[in-house]
Amino acid sequence: MKVAVLDVGKTNVKAVIVDVAAGRELAARTKPNKVLTDGPYPHFDVDGIFGFFIESLRELHAEHGFEAISITAHGASGALLGEDDLALPVLDYEFRYPAEIEEAYDAMRPPFSETFSPRLPGGLNLGAQFHYQRRAFPEAFRQVRTIVTYPQYWGWRLTGVAATDVTSLGCHTDLWLPRVGMFSSLVERLGIAGKLAQVKKPADLLGHVTGEIARALGLNKPVPVYCGIHDSNASLLPHLLQREAPFAVVSTGTWVVLFAVGGDLDHLDPARDTLANVDALGRAVPSARFMGGREFEMLTGGQGKATAEAIERVVGEGIHLTPSAMPGCGPYPHAEHRIMNAQGSLNADETYVAASLYCAFMTKTCLDLTGASGPVVVEGPFTRNTLYIEALERATGRPVIAATGSTGTSVGAALLASNLSASQVAQADAFTTSTLPDEFQRYCTEWGRLARSLPDMSAL
Template sequence: MKVAVLDVGKTNVKAVIVDAEERREIAVRARPNRVLTDGPYPHFDVDGIFTFFVQSLKELNAEFGFDAISITAHGAGGALLGADGLALPVLDYEFRYPAEIEAAYDEIRPGFSETFSPRLPGGLNLGAQLHYQKTLFPEAFENAQSIVTYPQYWGWRLTGVAAADVTSLGCHTDLWRPRQGSFSSLIESLGIAGKLAPVRKPSDLLGNVTEEVSAAIGLARSVPVYCGIHDSNASLLPHLGQYDAPFAVVSTGTWVVIFAVGGDLDHLDASRDTLANVDALGRAVPSARFMGGREFEMLTRGQGTATPEAIDRVVEQGILLTPSVVPGCGPYPDAKHRIVNAANGLNPDEVCVAASLYSALMTKACLDLTRAAGPVIVEGPFARNSLYTEALSKATGRQVVSVTSSTGTSVGAALLALGPSTSSSSRQGHAASFHRLPAEFQQYCAEWTFYAEAR
């Protein structure tokens, strides 16, 4: 079965054709995800994205064809639907609210023991977005007929059917009880029980593409659309039927999200960006995260190569990049980023090496916080960084498997069209290689941890 996947990441937006049975991407169209600054607050260019999707699906259908559409999107997103479209623009979660609004939200949000959702900056808690919109735009909020989570907003654009899915609700929204699989007390505090769209499983059939959209794409027949899934959970889905617990999946992109399947919910630390996510089967999964892709880009600016000379100098001289490059999140949210032992400066290759090692050791800290055990599967851009995967394997003492498809989220989303089963007879990926890091790397890890924990 060929599935067209609409993949809405925070940094980039993609339309992908996936062979779902073979778990293989056939074709990809991509564009940057822009944030618009007109209107009442920074918001996503949803009309521009949808125009891109329709044109891409038209081209992909003409060349390859597809049998179904599935959707995956970043977390911390939702939409307020009115009678004729959006009641308010789709808010950018990085926008920061006035202090008095944040304080008022803190008064009503549930505790971590209820939601396993830490308090995050700006609108990274979807509940905080809804509170902000209700507080400053009460009339528009009141006129909203339905609240949908972000993957399902795109499903609504395709089918006209409003829904929410469990993985998006379970993604640090403050709106969900992961252990119980039910809404949190925040629903009543915000007074939105009557506005929430029906909750569906990601693999549920949402509906068929409307006649208008079908005509724009050039579809010769009705095409089903599946409900959709939070992007990091899409990355987790292909591995659920391939490994026995315990194991961990590291989903990399703008965010690096760690899923500790078989890990420990009871020892999660709300102050260090750990949380429970909800997988495609509705189960709570201990998780941790940091903004690793964004940090790597900020540090390297897309330059540099991990040459043997650069690796040797960085490790042997103990050149460290300490947390947190993006402050306020991750396992060291309050730590002030520094560059240690680099008085003579760093060339681009050395920055690339130090950034790769920083990312690996931040990932190890997240694995430790979730009490993860067993093999570690890395997917997304960092899976193609062989220095990162080798460093992660040596730092943790565990097998690290790289899955190097262009985007694991798209394959995971495509599997929704095959139904809730995730079983597979074969495993993808290859083990990390061991030939680049010098013997001093273990001492390097110890020094990095000392500086990280010293804040």
């Protein structure tokens, strides 16, 4: 079965054809996800993205064909629909609100013990976005008829059917109670209880593409569109089908999101960006996150590689990058990022090595905070960084598996449209390379000591 997947990441958007039986991509089209700065606030270029999707699907259908469409998108986004179109633009979750709006929101949001949503910067709590839009644009907000979560916005554009899904509602929104599977009290406080679209599971059939869309894609008949899923949960889904708990999945991209299947839900720390996500089956999963892909790109500028000489200098001299390169999130949200023990500047390769080890240690911290145990499966771009994989395996002392080949989000989203058994899901590749020197364990211990000793900048 071939499934077209629309994959809306924070950094890039993709249209992908997945051969579900083989568990791999056949073809893909990609474009940057540009944030527009015109209008009332920074917002996503949804018309540009949708035009890209239509053009890409038309080309991919002509080349490969597909039998269904599935959708995956980043969290912390939703769409406010009016009668026929958006009532307000889809807000960029990195936008920061005035202090008085933040304070009012803090006073109304439910406690972490109910929602398992930590208080996050800007609009990373979807409820905070709706509060800002309601307060800042009351007239436009009154025109809202229906609210959909972000994967379902794209499904609505394809089918005309509105919905929300449990994985997007359960993604640190403040709007959902993961333990019991129902809306939180914030929904009533925001006055949106009657506007949120029907809640569905990701694998539910949303509808079929409209006749107009079918003609634009060159289809002989409308194809089914499945409800859709939060992108990190899409990475988790194949492993839920083929593994027994406990295990952990590390989904990498702009964000590094960790799912500790069989982990500790009762001792999560909201001050350290731990939370509960909701998986494709509607179950609460202990999770943690940091903005690892953004940090790695910012630190390295996309340059460098893990040479033996660079590893020898960084590990041998104890050169450390400390948290947090992106402040305000992750397990050390208020720590001041530093370069420690560097005598002289680092070249591109040395920076690459130090950044790779930093991301591995941040991932280990997240594993520890969620009570994760068992093997660790890494999905996404960091699978290509063998130094990161080896460092994570050495630091945790348990198997780390790089799910190379297809991106986890696309394959996981494609599974929503199929009834495949777990045995038909492509297996990940075991990691075997060894490049780190014997003194790496000392280096690892020293990084943990440095991270714990950094001052909390929020208290200064």
